[in-house]
Amino acid sequence: MKAKHQRLVLVVLALIALVGASLLAVYALRNQANYFYLPEQIVAEPPEPGQAVRLGGMVEAGSLQKLADGVTVTFAVTGRDNSRIPVRYAGILPDLFVEGSGVVAEGRLNSGGTFVADNLLAKHDENYVPRELEGMSEHQAAEMAEDTTVGLE
Template identity: 45%
Template sequence: MKPRQKRLAIVAGILAAVGVGAALVLNAFQSNLVFFYSPSQVASKEAPVGRTFRLGGLVQSGSLKRDGVVVNFQVTDTIKTIPVRYQGILPDLFKEGKGVVAQGQIGDDGVFVAREVLAKHDENYMPPEAGEALKRAGDMNKKISESVVKGSGK
């Protein structure tokens, strides 16, 4: 083999190794990426089916039902409500009417099966994504109320 061919083989080998390494890193990153969705987005089928994602909003008042370690409750953004099932011990600060973020998958029956439930840790904290979703829902409720008032005035 000539020196030029050896250099080309070494460069090709290095490029192949870098390409394989980059592909492995991107694959690991993609498989561990978890997105946040509001109940309205989940209800409108924007959330991925068969993939883990985070659902956030407020725990619907009166929806909490315990059956041993299995807990059923509903998460709302004041527009849509999604039923959630969780098996395990809930955080101490988990309460109805308070903010929550649950990580899991949507089941075939339309129930979100949570593997992890996070509750806000004081009165002033809400996950930024949940706060933004509630703000958008509040803006939507305000627009709907204004259009109803305008429509009834005619």
């Protein structure tokens, strides 16, 4: 390249690449806006069955059941306005998975309206609540979550 303004050309090329990356990222992120769901959002506007999403809420007390195969559990995740989503999960429950506590489930809704979880992200530290679940204070389960939290004081 014999161009006199090579630096300018380089800067422009780098800018194009960076702006392109950012635009691509923003475009992809807009689709991510419907990645995290609260139970009431699933009731109001359910995602497509099979679409990978996260569901966050409180595990309903008394809803945890182990199925006969020994590895599958079902429970319900509740949110505001009495919304309630049944969840099925095959696997070992996380160490701090407790009824009445917060959970984030990764998985997908099946056609029957049950959320099939591949992964459960429960708080793994006694002081940790998934951030998505913070500020659900008007929801009664949040108080129970705090009761299960062992404070340092």
